[in-house]
Amino acid sequence: MKQSFLQTFMANMETRPAGTSIFAALHVAVALFLGAVLDDALEAGITGLIAAFAGVIFASTKVSKFDWFWKGEQGGPAQHDVPVDNNQMAMAAEATNTPDVKAVSGLPAHSESVSIREGVQGPRLTVRYEKIRETPVGTSIIQISDEKAVLEVQSVIQFWCWFAPLTLTVLAFVAIPVGAWLGYVFYEATITQGWQFNSRDAVGASLRGAIILPALALGAAFLSYRHYRPQVRVTITPDMIQYGDRKFDRQYSGGVRIGYYSQEAELGTSFTQGRFGVTLMRLxxxxxxxxxKYMVSSYHAPEIVVWMNEIIDGVGEQITPRHDPYAGKKIELL
Known part of the structure; x- marks a missing residue:
């Protein structure tokens, strides 16, 4: 488990350093708290601390909110691998004049390999091509048909995406002495007449307070980090465009646009990649x-806008038959 955890941790630090740091700090705080509880209740010592760390890691693998860390999902927490009907994809592509790439290129399925012979008696060489991306980076299709499309776009909410986690993380450090003081005050309040002051119990109470209060602050910081980096759902019908929690009458809309650029957050970057910032979405x-209020990666924003507008144009569009039986014929009315 240790080797697998370290490898997973290092891989996530390269792709999502900020989220992984908060994830690690939260788990360490929870494990220290559980270790202190075990030590206080069972006097387990270092054994209880090790058991607490192992238990926290095991429990974390069972929480769906942490799939982005354990399963290496990029872009966020939680990409949805929902199967899309190929027939619906083909109809949508035809409606938007964007034919399916596989149908045009004539290539085999992405997961298959193409074999090439070098000469008549030469060795057989297998070439594996890169998988063709079906949607832009940070996006996915939940449902698509002629009458409705449901998309998800990895986004950040401007201002709050950095202000809330940063503020709560700073408060976590401030909470260490405050929690220790509160723990000592609560211990003094429990001393009744006839009970003597015990320094070991006082230190234990202060230690628990110094762990619990910062752990709560770090947990709130992690939750705010996830909350303000949502997978925004976009629902498109012939009459409506719902982007997140706002609904728009489609007859007055010409699609999505690119807004202003900002460096207040990053999406989908690593230590080896450049910093591209985020771009506000407009409608x-x-x-x-x-x-x-949603911002997407500036590097992929043009692709996301083009892709989304193609789907918007294809939903509810009147599809003209490829072969019109009445073409070139004059219809006589009696």
């Missing part, structure tokens, strides 16, 4: 348009 609505 054409009426004469002027509307700013949305």
């Amino acid at each position: 054409s609505y009426g004469r002027w348009g509307e700013d949305l």
Whole structure:
């Protein structure tokens, strides 16, 4: 378990350093708290601390919110691998004049390999091609048909995506002496007449307070980090576009647009990649348009906008038959 955990941790530190750091700090705080409880109740010592760390890691692998860490899901926590009907994909591609790549290229399935012979008697060489990405980075299709499309876009919520986690993390450090003091105060309050002051119990109470209060602050910081980096759901129907929690009348909208650029957050970067910042999403609505509170990776923003507008144009579109039986014929009315 130890080797697998370390490998997973290092891989996540390369792809999502901020989230992984908060994840590790939260788990360490919880394990220290459980170790202190075991030591106080059973006098387990270092054995209880080791058991607490092992238990926290095992429990974490069973929590779906942490799948992004254990399963190496990029972009966020929790990409949904929902199967999409190939027939629906083909109809949507035809409706939006964006034919399926596989159908045009004539290549075999992405997971298959193509064999090439070097000469008549030469060795057989197997070439594996890269898988063709079906959607832009940070996006996924939940449902798509002629009448409805449901998409998910990895986003951050401007301002709160960095302010809330940073503030709560700073409060976690401030909470260490405050928690120790509160633990000591609570211990003094429990001393009744006839009981003598015990320094060991006082130190234990202060230690528990110094662990519990920062652990709560770090837990809140982690939850805020996840909350303000959501997988935003976009629902498109012939009459409506719902982007997150806002609904727009489609007859007044011409699709999504790119807004202003900001460096207040990063999405999908690692230590070896550049810092591209995030871009605000806008929706054409009426004469002027509307700013949305969601921001996407600036590097992939143009692709996301083009992809989303193609799907918007394809939902509810009247598809003209490829072969019109009445073409070139004059219909006589009696």
